[in-house]
Amino acid sequence: xxxxxxxxxxxxxxxxxxxxxxxxQNLGHDTMYWYKQDSxxxxxxxxxxxxxxxxxxxxxPNRFSPKSPDKAHLNLHINSLELxxxxxxxxxxxxxxxxxxxxxxxxxxxxxxx
Amino acid sequence: EDQVTQSPEAxxxxxxxxxxxxxxxxxxxxxxxxxxxxxPGKGPEFLFTLYSAGEEKEKERLKATLTKKESFLHITAPKxxxxxxxxxxxxxxxxxxxxxxxxxxxTKLSV
Numbered sequence: 227x228x229x230x231x232x233x234x235x236x237x238x239x240x241x242x243x244x245x246x247x248x249x250x251q252n253l254g255h256d257t258m259y260w261y262k263q264d265s266x267x268x269x270x271x272x273x274x275x276x277x278x279x280x281x282x283x284x285x286x287p288n289r290f291s292p293k294s295p296d297k298a299h300l301n302l303h304i305n306s307l308e309l310x311x312x313x314x315x316x317x318x319x320x321x322x323x324x325x326x327x328x329x330x331x332x333x334x335x336x337x338x339x340x
Numbered sequence: 341e342d343q344v345t346q347s348p349e350a351x352x353x354x355x356x357x358x359x360x361x362x363x364x365x366x367x368x369x370x371x372x373x374x375x376x377x378x379x380p381g382k383g384p385e386f387l388f389t390l391y392s393a394g395e396e397k398e399k400e401r402l403k404a405t406l407t408k409k410e411s412f413l414h415i416t417a418p419k420x421x422x423x424x425x426x427x428x429x430x431x432x433x434x435x436x437x438x439x440x441x442x443x444x445x446x447t448k449l450s451v
Contacts, residue, residue, distance in 0.1 A: 230383070259440070267425065269384070269443040281440065316383050327372055327431055329441060331383035 229253050230332035232317050238338045239307055247302045247335045249317030258300035259318040259329060260292060269316070275300055276322060304337075312339045343367070346428050346444035353451050356417045361447045363428030364410040372431040373411050374441065375404050377424045384427055418451045425449070 230251045257276040263269045273292045274281045289305045314336050318329040347362045376384035388397040390406035397404045403414045425448045429441040
């Protein structure tokens with residue numbers, strides 16, 4: 227069973243469109259994350275979320291919004307897509323209790339905006 | 341500003357040629373240093389967590405060590421299947437309970 231899964235694997239869309247990426251984890255973790263990996267392979271946190279708080283990286287445009295229907299899912303919605311949004315987006319999860327914070331990553335979604 | 345720097349950017353080794361990757365950090369309130377492996381087209385795969393200076397962790401041909409300023413990932417007698425990008429990340433303790441990770445830019449290892 228895949229621990230952290232994302233759909234779709236690839237997403238090609240035009241500027242100005244709105245799109246969503248879905249993420250699900252079956253590890254029973256209480257915290258989920260979204261990361262962006264740019265063309266230079268630099269991995270940067272966008273959001274972290276558990277049932278108590280949402281932490282947003284201040285550099286993330288408000289066109290991006292995470293939505294969590296339940297503890298096992300954290301979807302990423304992107305409005306008015308721009309060329310600079312092209313990147314690979316990774317979802318991750320971890321367990322915040324117990325003092326261990328290893329994050330487990332999904333396979334990534336390659337977003338291409340044309 | 342909190343920062344994680346990895347060196348070298350790329351490393352090419354012959355099979356069996358041992359070496360080390362470096363991760364130096366300047367963060368306040370460190371709450372763990374993490375090593376990940378990333379293969380092309382895949383998500384980062386968790387390898388190790390180190391919490392305090394002097395700590396060491398081993399897995400097969402890999403050994404991670406931690407000092408107050410840096411961490412090393414030692415690769416002993418590497419094999420071609422060890423080829424990947426190795427990412428270092430540090431967890432800070434600021435405000436929120438999650439303690440987000442700050443990643444370095446990685447070292448691309450070719451064996």
